[in-house]
Amino acid sequence: MLKIRNKVGLALSAIAAILFSSVVLVGPAKADESSAVLSPMGAGASSLNSMLITEAFEMKLRYGTGVTGVNLSNASSDSGTAVNPSIHYVISSASVGLEITKDQNGSFVGDAARVNGTSISNTLANDGYLTVDSTSPYLKFKLTQSHLTSVSPAVTVTITPYLDMDGTTGLTSGDPTGTPYTINFVPWSAMGAALSVETLTVGDRGATASFTVTAGTIRWSQLDGVFGVAFQSTGDTTTNNYTVSATATSAATPGTTAISGATLADGNYSLSPEVLTAPGSESPRTSNALNSVSATLYYFASDPGANSDISGLGGRVLVAEVSNAVSAQRAVGLTLSAVTSANLIKVGDNAADARYNSAFSLTAFPYSGSVTTSIAVASTLTVSSTTGMEFDADSGVILGGTTYTSSAAFAAASVAVPAGTTTVAVSTFGQDYDATDNMVLVLKSQLQSVTLTVNLKQVDLTVAYAETTVAGTAGATKSFAVTVKDQFGVSTPRTDLRVKGSLALAGSTSTAVADVTAGAATVAISPTPAARTGSATLTLQTQYFNQLVQAWENIGNADTVTWNVYTYAAGTDAFTSRTATASASISYGVTAYSWSGVVSVVIVNSFSPITVTAPGLVIENNDEATATASDTLTVTPAGKTANLRFASKLAGTYTVTFTTGNVTTTSEVTIHAAGHDKGASISFDKSSIAAGETSTITGTLVDANGNPVATGGTASIAVTYTGKGLPYGNSTTMQTNADGEFTFQVLVLSTEKGDAAISATYKPTGSDSSTRNITTVHGLTVGAAAAASADQKVNAGSFKGYVAIYAKGYRGQRLSAKVGNDWVVVASLASNFERIVEYTGAGYTINVPIYIDRVLMATITVTTR
Numbered sequence: 001m002l003k004i005r006n007k008v009g010l011a012l013s014a015i016a017a018i019l020f021s022s023v024v025l026v027g028p029a030k031a032d033e034s035s036a037v038l039s040p041m042g043a044g045a046s047s048l049n050s051m052l053i054t055e056a057f058e059m060k061l062r063y064g065t066g067v068t069g070v071n072l073s074n075a076s077s078d079s080g081t082a083v084n085p086s087i088h089y090v091i092s093s094a095s096v097g098l099e100i101t102k103d104q105n106g107s108f109v110g111d112a113a114r115v116n117g118t119s120i121s122n123t124l125a126n127d128g129y130l131t132v133d134s135t136s137p138y139l140k141f142k143l144t145q146s147h148l149t150s151v152s153p154a155v156t157v158t159i160t161p162y163l164d165m166d167g168t169t170g171l172t173s174g175d176p177t178g179t180p181y182t183i184n185f186v187p188w189s190a191m192g193a194a195l196s197v198e199t200l201t202v203g204d205r206g207a208t209a210s211f212t213v214t215a216g217t218i219r220w221s222q223l224d225g226v227f228g229v230a231f232q233s234t235g236d237t238t239t240n241n242y243t244v245s246a247t248a249t250s251a252a253t254p255g256t257t258a259i260s261g262a263t264l265a266d267g268n269y270s271l272s273p274e275v276l277t278a279p280g281s282e283s284p285r286t287s288n289a290l291n292s293v294s295a296t297l298y299y300f301a302s303d304p305g306a307n308s309d310i311s312g313l314g315g316r317v318l319v320a321e322v323s324n325a326v327s328a329q330r331a332v333g334l335t336l337s338a339v340t341s342a343n344l345i346k347v348g349d350n351a352a353d354a355r356y357n358s359a360f361s362l363t364a365f366p367y368s369g370s371v372t373t374s375i376a377v378a379s380t381l382t383v384s385s386t387t388g389m390e391f392d393a394d395s396g397v398i399l400g401g402t403t404y405t406s407s408a409a410f411a412a413a414s415v416a417v418p419a420g421t422t423t424v425a426v427s428t429f430g431q432d433y434d435a436t437d438n439m440v441l442v443l444k445s446q447l448q449s450v451t452l453t454v455n456l457k458q459v460d461l462t463v464a465y466a467e468t469t470v471a472g473t474a475g476a477t478k479s480f481a482v483t484v485k486d487q488f489g490v491s492t493p494r495t496d497l498r499v500k501g502s503l504a505l506a507g508s509t510s511t512a513v514a515d516v517t518a519g520a521a522t523v524a525i526s527p528t529p530a531a532r533t534g535s536a537t538l539t540l541q542t543q544y545f546n547q548l549v550q551a552w553e554n555i556g557n558a559d560t561v562t563w564n565v566y567t568y569a570a571g572t573d574a575f576t577s578r579t580a581t582a583s584a585s586i587s588y589g590v591t592a593y594s595w596s597g598v599v600s601v602v603i604v605n606s607f608s609p610i611t612v613t614a615p616g617l618v619i620e621n622n623d624e625a626t627a628t629a630s631d632t633l634t635v636t637p638a639g640k641t642a643n644l645r646f647a648s649k650l651a652g653t654y655t656v657t658f659t660t661g662n663v664t665t666t667s668e669v670t671i672h673a674a675g676h677d678k679g680a681s682i683s684f685d686k687s688s689i690a691a692g693e694t695s696t697i698t699g700t701l702v703d704a705n706g707n708p709v710a711t712g713g714t715a716s717i718a719v720t721y722t723g724k725g726l727p728y729g730n731s732t733t734m735q736t737n738a739d740g741e742f743t744f745q746v747l748v749l750s751t752e753k754g755d756a757a758i759s760a761t762y763k764p765t766g767s768d769s770s771t772r773n774i775t776t777v778h779g780l781t782v783g784a785a786a787a788a789s790a791d792q793k794v795n796a797g798s799f800k801g802y803v804a805i806y807a808k809g810y811r812g813q814r815l816s817a818k819v820g821n822d823w824v825v826v827a828s829l830a831s832n833f834e835r836i837v838e839y840t841g842a843g844y845t846i847n848v849p850i851y852i853d854r855v856l857m858a859t860i861t862v863t864t865r
Contacts, residue, residue, distance in 0.1 A: 033064035035178035036161035041138065042221030050184040050217040052191075053152050054301055055224050056099075056142035057183045061161060064178065099142045143185055150188040150301075150316045158182045188299060188316045190216060195229075195297045195319040213318070228298040228315055294321045334379065334450040336364050336443040339423065342490045350450070353457045355488055356437075359398075359427035362452065364417050366445045379417040379445035381424055383410055388437040389456070395430030397439065417443070426454070433458045459486045461556030463499055463542045468624055471564040471607030471636040475530030480523045480561070484516050484542050491519025498543050498552070501525045505536035505565060516542070527565050536563040564607040564638065573661025574604040576640075583670040586651055586678070587618070588704055593647035598622055599667050601658050602641050609634050610642050614656040615839040616822075617669060620645040647671075649705040652822035655841055673707070673738070676715040677764035679774065680704040683814070684758060685854040688781035689725065692750035699760055700854050701740045706825045708740025714766040717742060723756025724748065724782035739823075741854065753783030794850040796860035798840075803862055805836045805850060816851045820844070840864050 040046060041058035051057040143155060161178040162171055171177070193213045213227070298315030338344050338352035344360035347353050354360050366377045381400070386407060389397070396405040400415035415424060431437060437456040442449055465482050472478045482499055484492050497516040501523040502509060512525040527536055541558040545551070577600075584596035601610060611634045612619055620627040621635045622643040635642050646656065648671045656667045679701045689695040701709045701717065711717065717734045719742070721727035729744035736742045746756075761775045792809035796817070803819050807829055815826045819838040826836060840846070842865050849859040 032177075032179040034066040035064055035163050035176040037062050037064045037178050038139075038159060038161045038181045040181070040219060040222075042219060044219055044221055048217050048219040049182060050186050050190065051219060051222065052150070052225075052301075053143060053148055053155065053185040053187055054150055055222075056140045057185075057219070058222055059139045059141065059159075059181070061139055063163075099140075099144045141183060150299075152187060154187060154190075155185040156182060157185065184217070186218070188318070190218065191299065191318060192216075193297055193318040195295060197295050225299055225301045226303045227318075228300055230296045230298065296321045334364070334366050334443050334445055334448045336362060336381075336441065336450045336452045338452065338454070339363055342488055344454075345488055347455070351453045351455065353455050353487065354426075354428070355486075356431050356433060356456050356458055357429050359425065362424045362426060362441070363421065364424055364443050365421040366448065377445055378419045379422075379443055381415040381417055382442050382444065383413050384440045384442045384451065386410065386439045388434040389428070389439065390431055392430070395432075396428075398425070398427045398429070400424050400426075417445075428456060431456060457487065459492075461486055461492055461497075461542050462559070463540045463556065464559050465540055465561050467561065467626075467636075469562045469564065469636060469638055471566065471609065472527075473568050474533050474565050475526060475528075477524055477526040478563070480525070480538070480540065482521055482523065482540055482559070484519050484521065484556075492516065493519070494544075496544055497555070499523055500541050500543050500552075502539045502541070503527055503536055503563065504539075505532055505563075506534050508532065513543075527563070533565045533567055536565055537561075538563050562638075564636075566605070566607045568605060568608065571662070572605060573608060573663050575658065575660065575663060575665045576602045576604060578602070578658065578665050578667055581668045581670065582646065583672060584647055585672050586674055586703065586705060586707060587647045587649050593618055593620075593627075595620060595645040595647050596669055597645070599644045599646070599656065599669070600641055601644075601665065601667075603637065603660050604640070605660075606639050607636060608660050609636050611659040612644060612656065613659070614646060614654060614669070616648055616650065616652070617654050617656070618647045620647070649707075650823070650825075651707045653820070654822070655839070674703040674705075674709045676709065676711050676713045677772075678703040678707075679709040679711075679715070679762045679764060681774070682717070682760045682762060682776040683854075684778045686780065687778075689746055689748055689756075691748050691752055691783040694745050694747045696743055696745050697758070698741050698743045698854050699758075701736050701742070701762060706827060708738065708823065709736060710738050710740060711736045715762070715764045716766060718761045718763065718768075719744060720759045721746065721756065722759070723780070724752045724754040725756055725780075748782055756780040756782050794852065794857045794860075796848045796850065796862050798862050798864040801842045801864060802837045802839050803846070803848060803864060805838070805848065807834045807836075807850075807852070808832060810834075810852050814851075814853050816854065818849050820846050 038059055038061055040049065041060055049057075141157065141159070158180050159182075160171075160180040162175045163178075165175050168174075191213050296317060297319040299318055300313065300315040338346050338354075339361045340346060341360055343355040343358040345353050362381075364379055364381060366379055383399070389395075389407070391397075391405055391407040391410060393405060396403060397410055398404070399410070399413055402413070402415075404410035404413060417424065438453055439456075440451060440453050442451050461484055463482050463484050465480050470478065480501065484497060484499065486492060494516070498513050499516060499521040500511060500513045502511050503525050505527045508528050510525060510528040512523050514521040514523045523540065525538070538561040539558055540561070541554050542556045543552040544555045546553045579597075579599040579601070582596040582599050585594045587594045603610065611632065613632050615631045617631070618627055618629045619631075619633040621633065622645050623635070623638065626633075633644075635644070644656075646654070646669045648654065651671045651673045654669045654671070656669055658665050658667070680703050682699055682701050685698045685700075686695065689697070699717070699719070701711070703709050709715075712735060716732075717736065718732040719730040719734050720732075721730060721744075725746040725748040727744060727746045734742045734744075757780065758778045759775065760778070761773055763770060764772050767773075793806075794808070794810075794815075795806045797804050797806070805815070805817050805819075805824065807815050809832050810829050811832045812828055815824075815829055815834070815836065817824045817836070820840055822838060824836055824838050826834070844864045845861065846864070847859055847861050850857050
């Protein structure tokens with residue numbers, strides 16, 4: 001800082017002052033280089049020309065760059081004789097005292113004294129006589145009135161530099177003048193300031209205050225004083241204070257009065273020191289939990305030093321006391337979890353592996369009653385340790401948008417995580433592989449903390465084949481489509497790889513290779529010798545070509561497949577047994593299936609493939625835990641027995657067909673009806689009822705999958721009717737039948753027209769106040785019936801063992817039909833002509849009732865073929 005500390009005054013009696021009750025800012029013009037030039041000292045534009053009224057403004061005086069022919073080695077005299085020109089200045093103001101200090105050491109220089117070959121008169125009025133050489137002298141201007149305080153009105157002073165060209169004392173017509181410079185001396189209130197104190201939560205032993213000062217055109221680089229924040233807290237007997245230098249440093253030592261803060265910009269200053277906790281330390285300065293904390297922002301004309309209490313040291317209060325009380329603790333736990341991606345995988349409850357030199361993200365949030373529901377409490381993410389990682393100009397970590405190339409800075413990193421679920425971005429760069437490289441991150445909020453270790457990993461390739469057991473006839477070639485991925489599930493982009501297959505069968509080995517393209521390869525290989533049978537092991541291994549030794553070498557992890565090699569005679573396939581029936585409850589959710597009991601089928605020829613066909617069911621190969629929802633799955637049993645399970649989201653009885661070779665057998669799988677407490681929604685068959693007749697209104701209760709729900713047990717439905725018409729048959733304990741339906745009637749007089757509403761509340765537990773209750777309100781138009789379309793029709797037929805249901809002219813309406821024991825439901829028909837099929841098998845004669853919006857349209861008798 002360029003401020004001069006020793007302040008010796010020079011009273012100028014003939015100075016005019018312009019006094020204002022409010023701040024008036026007058027900006028300087030661009031300097032004229034043809035005469036003497038006066039310019040402010042310190043960083044910042046020339047337009048930053050204001051100074052606190054209690055402090056001094058520093059300037060330098062020099063010849064302009066356009067001044068030529070001047071003998072700078074000779075001093076001018078004040079004898080009136082024209083000599084080499086000297087630099088002078090005129091101050092235009094009223095009678096206010098102005099102290100002028102000449103050199104940068106702060107001492108006043110008299111007539112006979114010399115500093116860098118310069119001199120100054122000590123008997124000046126409004127003409128400052130100054131001779132300079134090529135080194136620019138320093139000048140400091142300060143108001144000298146004894147009554148000046150931090151709240152005195154603003155004063156504006158204009159100083160005009162000129163060259164004494166004729167030796168005559170004072171500014172004459174022959175003396176060229178330079179550009180005047182205006183200094184605005186302003187009260188301390190010109191420093192607009194704001195102060196905030198963080199909200200505390202129960203158990204906190206530290207707090208943070210933040211202040212911002214915006215001071216317009218004040219020349220920040222010349223301020224002498226410091227800002228001070230005084231803290232007082234309940235629950236702590238110590239008054240905690242910090243003073244912050246007006247010119248903040250970017251790398252201040254923690255614990256000193258200059259606390260590291262935001263970069264100081266001209267006219268703006270923002271700093272957020274940590275308080276009640278020693279700067280740079282995690283150790284609290286008080287052992288007692290806080291009940292509240294308050295802060296007051298001061299400005300001191302000079303640094304009060306390291307005082308335990310600065311509130312009584314004469315500082316000017318910029319912002320009066322700001323307080324915050326403790327809020328209730330709400331977080332019962334925290335979650336800091338890895339977001340699985342192409343660069344990161346979870347490897348434990350508190351650990352994740354991340355790809356070297358890549359970007360990934362973490363999810364951080366506090367929770368209360370549920371680990372899946374974030375609550376509005378802010379958190380902080382810090383770094384507790386790092387191991388083996390590189391930090392230099394080209395290596396480091398980016399955490400929360402901030403780049404760290406210093407291990408010390410990264411260890412001190414702190415990312416504020418706003419309230420609510422938040423994703424924090426992390427990436428590493430320039431790291432060299434080391435198996436020990438990791439970082440440990442800690443999330444803190446209120447009284448909770450959670451730790452996550454992120455290990456940096458190099459790519460580890462794995463070749464994989466989907467099945468663990470296959471079968472094939474002796475000597476026959478079989479193709480194996482494999483993938484080559486890294487541990488993050490990403491297919492390798494490398495083009496210098498191949499997959500080698502090695503098949504070992506009773507002492508004989510055959511091999512084959514295939515190039516890897518876009519992370520995939522197909523290896524075709526056959527067992528040898530051609531007539532040998534038995535259990536073989538196929539090993540699939542990724543290889544790369546080592547240019548140093550000119551040979552293929554293994555890389556990554558291999559996969560193995562058991563290959564059952566057998567002989568087979570066409571026409572000898574047969575089933576010896578199968579499980580006739582199995583059952584399951586309805587499956588809810590996307591992948592959480594409710595599986596049936598195991599259905600076992602036994603074949604004559606070991607290892608022969610079995611094709612399982614089960615329309616409407618999800619099929620699981622229970623021997624290898626693979627599943628498909630595509631209606632068909634082919635399995636290869638390890639011997640003669642295949643074990644399967646089935647699931648569905650729709651209730652009904654399903655026929656499962658097993659085929660091996662040219663023979664088939666079947667089993668029956670029943671998916672039980674929805675339970676009485678599984679209802680999810682209620683709908684009604686009518687939106688309008690006619691005048692002058694009694695209408696029957698049918699409601700239907702279905703589960704989340706659209707299955708009808710029959711009430712009973714604890715469940716019932718409460719139905720109320722309001723509006724035009726007279727209802728009867730409804731009650732507060734209505735029951736639904738096996739089709740999920742309940743009915744009541746409404747009598748409408750011939751003169752009645754208007755609106756009505758049905759309110760139906762499904763009570764699965766029978767309680768009126770249960771949170772599981774579901775209420776549906778359905779509106780009705782009373783007095784006019786909707787005209788039926790002449791172009792509407794339903795029908796049914798059969799082909800290839802399927803029943804086909806046809807609907808014409810019912811776009812957007814609900815279709816339901818019963819095919820045998822199964823219900824077919826389409827919630828909204830997609831077009832005006834739709835066909836819906838249901839597999840039954842051939843040779844059956846069944847009645848198919850077809851409903852539109854739960855109203856029976858027709859019953860069609862179908863013989864399946």
